[in-house]
Amino acid sequence: MKIMGDFGGLGIFFVVTLIFPITALIPAFLLQPRHPTKQKGIPYECGVDTIGKTYVQYRIGYFLYALIFLVFDIETVFLYPWAVRFGALGLFALLEMFLFLGILGLGLWYAWKKGALSWK
Amino acid sequence: MMNFWAVSTEILILALMVAALAMDLILPKEGTRRGIAYVVISGLLATLVYTFGLYHTGPSMTFFGGLFIADNYALFFKQLFIVGMLFSVLFSMDYVEKYIESPGEFYTILMSALLGMCVMASANDLLTLFIGLELMTISFYVLVGQRMDDKDSGEASVKYLIVGAGSTAVMLYGISLVYGASGSLDFVVICRSLQMFFSIGLAGVVLVMIGFFFKLSVIPFHMWAPDVYQGAPTPITALLAMGSKAAGIAVFMRVLYTAFPLLGAYWLPVLAVFAAICMVGGNIMAIRQTDVKRMLAYSSIAQAGYMMCGIVSADIAGMKAVMFYAMLYVFANVGAFAVLTCVETMRGGTTHRHMTGLAQSAPILAAVMTISLLSMAGIPPTAGFSGKIYIFTAAVERGYLWLAFVGFVMSMISVYYYLLVAKAMYRDLTPEEEAENTAVKIPFAVRATVLLSVIATIGTGIYPELLASLTNLASQTFMR
Amino acid sequence: MMDIFSLSAVDILNWSVHIGLTHFLLLAALLFSIGLYGLLTRRGIIPTLMCVELMLNAANINLVAFNHYRPVTDFSGQLMAVFSIAVAASEVAIGIALAFRIYRERGSVNIDELNHMKG
Numbered sequence: 268m269k270i271m272g273d274f275g276g277l278g279i280f281f282v283v284t285l286i287f288p289i290t291a292l293i294p295a296f297l298l299q300p301r302h303p304t305k306q307k308g309i310p311y312e313c314g315v316d317t318i319g320k321t322y323v324q325y326r327i328g329y330f331l332y333a334l335i336f337l338v339f340d341i342e343t344v345f346l347y348p349w350a351v352r353f354g355a356l357g358l359f360a361l362l363e364m365f366l367f368l369g370i371l372g373l374g375l376w377y378a379w380k381k382g383a384l385s386w387k
Numbered sequence: 388m389m390n391f392w393a394v395s396t397e398i399l400i401l402a403l404m405v406a407a408l409a410m411d412l413i414l415p416k417e418g419t420r421r422g423i424a425y426v427v428i429s430g431l432l433a434t435l436v437y438t439f440g441l442y443h444t445g446p447s448m449t450f451f452g453g454l455f456i457a458d459n460y461a462l463f464f465k466q467l468f469i470v471g472m473l474f475s476v477l478f479s480m481d482y483v484e485k486y487i488e489s490p491g492e493f494y495t496i497l498m499s500a501l502l503g504m505c506v507m508a509s510a511n512d513l514l515t516l517f518i519g520l521e522l523m524t525i526s527f528y529v530l531v532g533q534r535m536d537d538k539d540s541g542e543a544s545v546k547y548l549i550v551g552a553g554s555t556a557v558m559l560y561g562i563s564l565v566y567g568a569s570g571s572l573d574f575v576v577i578c579r580s581l582q583m584f585f586s587i588g589l590a591g592v593v594l595v596m597i598g599f600f601f602k603l604s605v606i607p608f609h610m611w612a613p614d615v616y617q618g619a620p621t622p623i624t625a626l627l628a629m630g631s632k633a634a635g636i637a638v639f640m641r642v643l644y645t646a647f648p649l650l651g652a653y654w655l656p657v658l659a660v661f662a663a664i665c666m667v668g669g670n671i672m673a674i675r676q677t678d679v680k681r682m683l684a685y686s687s688i689a690q691a692g693y694m695m696c697g698i699v700s701a702d703i704a705g706m707k708a709v710m711f712y713a714m715l716y717v718f719a720n721v722g723a724f725a726v727l728t729c730v731e732t733m734r735g736g737t738t739h740r741h742m743t744g745l746a747q748s749a750p751i752l753a754a755v756m757t758i759s760l761l762s763m764a765g766i767p768p769t770a771g772f773s774g775k776i777y778i779f780t781a782a783v784e785r786g787y788l789w790l791a792f793v794g795f796v797m798s799m800i801s802v803y804y805y806l807l808v809a810k811a812m813y814r815d816l817t818p819e820e821e822a823e824n825t826a827v828k829i830p831f832a833v834r835a836t837v838l839l840s841v842i843a844t845i846g847t848g849i850y851p852e853l854l855a856s857l858t859n860l861a862s863q864t865f866m867r
Numbered sequence: 868m869m870d871i872f873s874l875s876a877v878d879i880l881n882w883s884v885h886i887g888l889t890h891f892l893l894l895a896a897l898l899f900s901i902g903l904y905g906l907l908t909r910r911g912i913i914p915t916l917m918c919v920e921l922m923l924n925a926a927n928i929n930l931v932a933f934n935h936y937r938p939v940t941d942f943s944g945q946l947m948a949v950f951s952i953a954v955a956a957s958e959v960a961i962g963i964a965l966a967f968r969i970y971r972e973r974g975s976v977n978i979d980e981l982n983h984m985k986g
Contacts, residue, residue, distance in 0.1 A: 373405065514943065525957055560899055563926045563930045564929065566929075570939045
């Protein structure tokens with residue numbers, strides 16, 4: 268028997284995952300009784316009525332955190348290949364990586380000192 | 388073991404950058420940040436002196452398996468960037484104190500931009516080129532938006548970011564195609580790869596060149612330049628005009644000469660046409676500007692055109708001419724922008740109206756401005772004249788007579804709009820204007836900068852051999 | 868050309884597509900074009916940055932695909948992709964920071980409204 272191609276299985280999986288929810292949802296859509304009231308339309312929050320508007324903008328403070336997070340997120344891109352080949356690269360690469368982390372740490376210190384991490 | 392001497396200049400600049408950042412943290416919060424400027428100036432001066440010791444006649448040092456090369460060519464451009472940066476910091480101390488909210492940050496990012504330029508000059512591989520270019524450009528996105536009190540500064544920064552990021556993407560796509568065709572990012576290997584002649588390689592070269600044209604603000608990819616130059620803080624405009632542009636020219640020339648020389652039949656005519664378009668368009672559009680910063684933006688487009696004339700020559704003479712021209716453009720720019728910065732600090736603007744009466748209130752500044760602008764136009768006995776002679780001679784010798792002719796005519800036209808500024812400064816004042824004409828206090832640092840720049844401009848114009856011999860030395864290790 | 872209705876279940880299970888360099892290049896070209904189109908038509912700063920990100924990632928796909936399929940001995944293409952990811956991230960970080968600033972100054976992040984300087 269021929270071995271299935273790399274992406275053939277993925278394609279079938281994709282089709283099946285589409286068919287399952289559709290077969291479940293279509294009968295429900297056809298059979299459901301429709302008596303909409305305002306009470307039913309409000310979003311479910313553990314049974315308690317919602318207070319205020321449900322559409323809220325994120326605070327700008329989150330985005331400042333996101334910016335600082337981004338730096339350390341991307342740092343991983345460089346750390347990962349280094350960690351994989353750590354044994355072969357040796358002490359020199361270790362020192363270099365600490366230098367790299369040191370510069371990033373200095374940046375974090377700067378952001379901290381300038382108040383980018385304080386919640387206003 | 389890797390040869391760290393090859394990157395010693397960059398290490399010094401990085402140390403300076405970290406020092407500026409650390410000083411900003413350690414100094415008391417409310418105190419002045421002038422100390423950082425002094426540290427940066429002395430550090431740059433030491434680095435400049437140090438780089439003179441790196442000139443060599445033997446084989447050049449490389450770093451990281453040939454990714455980075457420290458030849459005389461790179462060294463010359465590094466000195467050019469350091470000189471430009473040194474003077475920009477020197478003449479902008481008062482400006483920074485008045486307009487920039489966080490000077491410590493400003494100086495730190497200035498150093499990172501300088502680091503990016505130096506890496507670009509030494510790039511011997513598309514990876515190094517890309518990293519250097521991005522380090523410089525991203526630093527400039529921030530620097531352009533450093534004036535928090537000015538809406539134009541933020542606007543300029545956003546425009547620069549969007550155009551710059553788009554052009555980076557175009558260039559990276561081009562690099563990926565070149566990599567696909569040649570199978571390497573190394574300039575030497577790319578040069579030897581015959582597959583570059585396939586359509587995928589040619590498409591890559593075209594996209595890389597378009598990316599460079601955006602960065603060098605070559606017409607018709609220039610639409611960001613006037614707004615960015617106008618909105619940016621004045622010292623940053625100076626650095627964009629001399630540093631960023633020279634860095635772009637340096638690496639562009641190296642890519643064309645070492646990575647794509649076999650494709651010369653394709654890119655040479657294209658480059659010649661774009662050089663002509665730049666010279667004509669830049670000079671024509673500069674005529675109707677009333678803001679001197681914006682006028683200098685269009686003028687810098689024309690200057691890029693002159694330098695591209697030298698690149699089109701594609702030989703040692705052309706290369707030396709470009710290096711010579713880039714250096715004297717730095718001298719002229721330092722003079723002009725030192726005056727502009729001083730005027731903006733005192734009078735709050737850089738239009739012709741703000742320049743009026745400068746000859747009466749600060750004759751030295753008016754004289755320096757005039758000499759610097761004449762050098763940009765190429766009037767003897769300033770350095771601009773000898774620079775243009777070198778460039779156009781090199782172009783004529785390679786059969787680009789028409790290009791030299793266009794350049795010559797446009798230089799004559801450019802005299803007109805440069806003299807409009809001189810007219811604003813030197814014309815007789817009406818009595819009301821006389822009353823309004825405030826005295827201009829010239830700080831010592833600005834006085835020193837403008838005098839040095841004028842001495843360099845006139846000196847190089849009268850005795851060009853000194854700088855010419857340096858460019859000679861610089862070009863020796865390049866083509867072998 | 869095989870008639871799709873005459874396929875049996877076994878045929879479908881054995882169905883395989885050979886993914887080659889061309890597919891990756893096509894995907895990258897498509898992504899790049901979508902990004903370029905968006906860059907030229909979208910008016911907000913954030914969507915524009917997203918489009919630039921698409922273009923950069925198209926180049927990354929190219930680099931990694933070439934590195935995998937072409938007879939290249941080193942990993943220079945993948946290395947380049949790693950660095951370009953870092954560059955793209957810093958570009959976006961600055962873009963978002965600038966978007967805040969513009970929003971605070973003008974109450975909108977529409978690029979068309981950034982037209983104070985003319986000439």
